[in-house]
Amino acid sequence: MxxxxxxxxxxxxxxxxxxxxxxxxxxxxxxxxxxxxxxxxxxxxxxxxxxxxxxxxxxxxxxxxxxxxxxxxxxxxxxxxxxxxxxxxxxxxxxxxxxxxxxxxxxxxxxxxxxxxxxxxxxxxxxxxxxxxxxxxxxxxxxxxxxPNVAYNNYLKERGYDDHENPWHWAANSVERRGEIRSGFFNDVAQLPARVSEEDSETxxxxxxxxxxxxxxxxxxxxxxxxxxxxxxxxxxxxxxxxxxxxxxxxxxxxxxxxxxxxxxxxxxxxxxxxxxxxxxxxxxxxxxxxxxxxxxxxxxxxxxxxxxxxxxxxxxxxxxxxxxxxxxxxxxxxxxxxxxxxxxxxxxxxxxxxxxxxxxxxxxxxxxxxxxxxxxxxxxxxxxxxxxxxxxxxxxxxxxxxxxxxxxxxxEFVVSEYDYFQQSFSPKTGRAPLECRIYMIKNDRWKYIHAPGFLPILFDLTNDPDEFVDLGNSDDHTDARQYMHYALADWSLQYRQRETVSEERAEQMVGLEDKFGVLIGYWNEEDVKPPATAPDFESGPKAH
The missing domain is CATH 3.40.720.10 (Alkaline Phosphatase, subunit A)
Structure with missing residues (x-):
């Protein structure tokens, strides 16, 4: 090291x-x-x-x-x-x-x-x-x-690009065409040079x-x-x-x-x-x-x-x-x-x-x-x-x-990607509430499977269709493949990473913890107590009258 x-x-x-x-x-x-x-x-x-x-x-x-x-x-x-x-x-x-x-x-x-x-x-x-x-x-x-106080904007203003409060947009990401400043958000001007020099551009x-x-x-x-x-x-x-x-x-x-x-x-x-x-x-x-x-x-x-x-x-x-x-x-x-x-x-x-x-x-x-x-x-x-x-x-x-x-x-074996699409402008057309606008992808060497609640699944056979052109999500011949990938997605969704306060090493130490504490649930008598369970010291405790 x-x-x-x-x-x-x-x-x-x-x-x-x-x-x-x-x-x-x-x-x-x-x-x-x-x-x-x-x-x-x-x-x-x-x-x-x-x-x-x-x-x-x-x-x-x-x-x-x-x-x-x-x-x-x-x-x-x-x-x-x-x-x-x-x-x-x-x-x-x-x-x-x-x-x-x-x-x-x-x-x-x-x-x-x-x-x-x-x-x-x-x-x-x-x-x-x-x-x-x-x-x-x-x-x-x-x-x-x-x-407007982003450091790059301030830099551009110091370099003389001060014709607008936001030179990131109107200088670094816009162009000038026939005397008109055009925003770079419009793709028809992509071939024109930015209004900043190469030295002053973002990268x-x-x-x-x-x-x-x-x-x-x-x-x-x-x-x-x-x-x-x-x-x-x-x-x-x-x-x-x-x-x-x-x-x-x-x-x-x-x-x-x-x-x-x-x-x-x-x-x-x-x-x-x-x-x-x-x-x-x-x-x-x-x-x-x-x-x-x-x-x-x-x-x-x-x-x-x-x-x-x-x-x-x-x-x-x-x-x-x-x-x-x-x-x-x-x-x-x-x-x-x-x-x-x-x-x-x-x-x-x-x-x-x-x-x-x-x-x-x-x-x-x-x-x-x-x-x-x-x-x-x-x-x-x-x-x-x-x-x-x-x-x-x-x-x-x-x-x-x-x-x-x-x-x-x-x-x-699998990689997983996911996305909530509720912000998409088309989401109201789906008739689904924001919490229902979810998509999941799970992929292995053979299959890519896309699951979205409320829609048919999408399935690509990556061996025979590496281009991902043919959707087999409704194919009668691929029911087993869809089921296999859906079960794999279900197994993934049941992963457990919410016990953040207890490490795996600590979890192993906690095996039989109640018994170690002397909380002896279900034991018949003292003879049932075996290590690592710990029986209270009844001999030194209160005596019956």
């Missing part, structure tokens, strides 16, 4: 698993991310616990499924008592630090009920999901939500802030620096020269079939009919927006090159575990859908690369690990890396350290 110190935890937002050259993209070259994969392990079957920012990130930061932590949709607060990444790492001497986005919504009502001042150290801990907010910037909200700014933290660090404590990029999430606006670095010729073929629109599952159809699905079902939209998306990814890769070179000069690469991942993907017209929110691989499968510099991981460097892993596995991985014991009675995830070290260990 002498060489183990820091964790650099890099997360992109809305980065698809297949938009890296090391993952097979034909024209998008990401040499710095590829070099990280060469120094570590690329996990080819990594899945998030929800296909949308908020609940996905809350699962990543708590190591627990949404059903357990309760933040099951965007803007649903994480309850104040939920243990987070800071609760697990701070006792191990690790300093969790944030630069970028978390999408954390604090439980203001819970803190008020418990008398916790939001500005107090414990209030900040809960509000920032255990991170020290060196620079917190979720960066995706328009004027009515984004607060270089956040990279510089991460390097600034490292420069200022006093070295007293190892850190877990969460560099959480806002991009390549929409608005899909890139600064020059990244805005036109790629063209329609670089756009890979859309991944969909007409079969998917025939006898479509009713709930899936609702998602297809959203405005984003309609927009990205048109080639014009794909050919306009995807090149800008690729440019944003290329910019991230270039900035990571700068960051890694900086860390090399600081001699930090030998003592820092580096993790690179995303909180979910993006459809871009695949399966006739747009954005995310559903459970095809473009939305729920993510890139995951981990490089551990410890010599124990030398034999796996440059390898691809195909085991099914989940985002909830990162917190237990960090705990074991830091020398701690993984609290199995609290965390749903499993440490990836054995896989990084090349050890052959029993592994999970």
């Amino acid at each position: 002498s060489q183990r110190k820091n964790i650099l935890f890099i997360m992109c937002d809305q980065l698809r698993y297949d938009y890296l050259s090391c993952a097979g993209h034909k024209t998008l070259h990401t040499p710095n991310i590829d070099s990280l994969a060469e120094r570590g392990v690329r996990f080819s079957n990594a899945y998030v616990q929800s296909p949308i920012c908020g609940p996905s990130r809350m699962s990543t930061y708590t190591g627990r499924y949404p059903s357990n932590h309760g933040a099951t949709a965007n803007f649903v607060p994480l309850r104040v008592g939920e243990l987070n990444i800071g609760d697990h790492l701070k006792p191990l001497g690790i300093r969790p630090v944030l630069v970028g986005k978390t999408h954390m919504i604090p439980d203001q009502e819970g803190m008020k009920r418990l008398g916790i001042e939001p500005a107090s150290p414990i209030g900040v801990h809960h509000s920032q999901i255990g991170f020290e907010p060196y620079e917190r910037d979720d960066g995706i909200h328009p004027d009515l939500v984004l607060k 270089p700014y956040m990279t510089r802030r991460a390097m600034q933290f490292i420069e200022e660090d006093d070295g007293e404590k190892p850190w877990c620096l969460h560099l959480s990029y806002i991009k390549p999430h929409w608005p899909y606006i890139a600064p020059a020269p990244y805005n036109d670095m790629y063209s329609a010729a670089d756009v890979q073929d859309v991944h969909r079939s007409e079969t998917e629109r025939e006898n479509t599952n009713q709930l899936a159809q609702h998602f297809q009919e959203r405005i984003c699905g309609q927009t990205f079902s048109r080639e014009e939209a794909r050919e306009t927006v995807i090149p800008a998306y690729m440019g944003l990814i290329k910019q991230i890769d270039d900035q990571l090159g700068i960051l890694f070179e900086f860390m090399e000069k600081k001699d930090l690469m030998k003592s820092t575990m580096i993790v690179f991942t995303s909180d979910h993907g993006e459809y871009f017209g695949d399966h006739w859908m747009g954005d995310k929110d559903f459970f095809h691989d473009p939305a729920v499968k993510v890139p995951l690369i981990i490089s551990d510099p410890d010599p124990s991981c030398d034999n796996t460097r440059g390898s691809v690990q195909n085991a099914p892993v989940e985002a909830i596995d990162l917190v237990p991985t960090f705990i074991e890396y830091a020398g701690g014991a993984v609290p199995k009675h609290i965390l749903d995830g499993r440490s990836l350290m054995p896989l990084l070290q090349g050890n052959d260990v029993p592994w999970r």
Whole structure:
């Protein structure tokens, strides 16, 4: 453990698993991310616990499924008592630090009920999901939500972008066309350059802030620096020269079939009919927006090159575990859908690369690990890396350290993702109350099964239909497969992670506890008492008269 110190935890937002050259993209070259994969392990079957920012990130930061932590949709607060990444790492001497986005919504009502001042150290801990907010910037909200005192906005104003109170929106994420300023939320302008310079755009700014933290660090404590990029999430606006670095010729073929629109599952159809699905079902939209998306990814890769070179000069690469991942993907017209929110691989499968510099991981460097892993596995991985014991009675995830070290260990068969869709504008059309608007996905090597109460199930045969084009949810020939996966989902739903106050080790010590206390229920007489039961000392007690 002498060489183990820091964790650099890099997360992109809305980065698809297949938009890296090391993952097979034909024209998008990401040499710095590829070099990280060469120094570590690329996990080819990594899945998030929800296909949308908020609940996905809350699962990543708590190591627990949404059903357990309760933040099951965007803007649903994480309850104040939920243990987070800071609760697990701070006792191990690790300093969790944030630069970028978390999408954390604090439980203001819970803190008020418990008398916790939001500005107090414990209030900040809960509000920032255990991170020290060196620079917190979720960066995706328009004027009515984004607060004007966000540090990045202040930076832009200092740089002269002061023509609006919210330069994040009107400068960094808008364009100028024929003398008119157009918001980047409108995808028809995605090919135009942002109104900020490349230097002043979000990704270089956040990279510089991460390097600034490292420069200022006093070295007293190892850190877990969460560099959480806002991009390549929409608005899909890139600064020059990244805005036109790629063209329609670089756009890979859309991944969909007409079969998917025939006898479509009713709930899936609702998602297809959203405005984003309609927009990205048109080639014009794909050919306009995807090149800008690729440019944003290329910019991230270039900035990571700068960051890694900086860390090399600081001699930090030998003592820092580096993790690179995303909180979910993006459809871009695949399966006739747009954005995310559903459970095809473009939305729920993510890139995951981990490089551990410890010599124990030398034999796996440059390898691809195909085991099914989940985002909830990162917190237990960090705990074991830091020398701690993984609290199995609290965390749903499993440490990836054995896989990084090349050890052959029993592994999970299924991955699970879930989402509450009550905020979707179509939800009233379903006739279901908000508590009833739930979707679950469970997947193994052969099947992907999607269950939504009130709708027919969806089933994909991944062996014969790896493209996920043919829904077998109503097939008479696949009743047994649906039943098998439904029972697997039921078994998963009965998992028990609510006894957070008693560890497994303590639970073992509590076997026969009442007998040990001398609470002898059901015994006939003193002769029945055997160790570890403890009989009261009746001889020294009161005597009968």
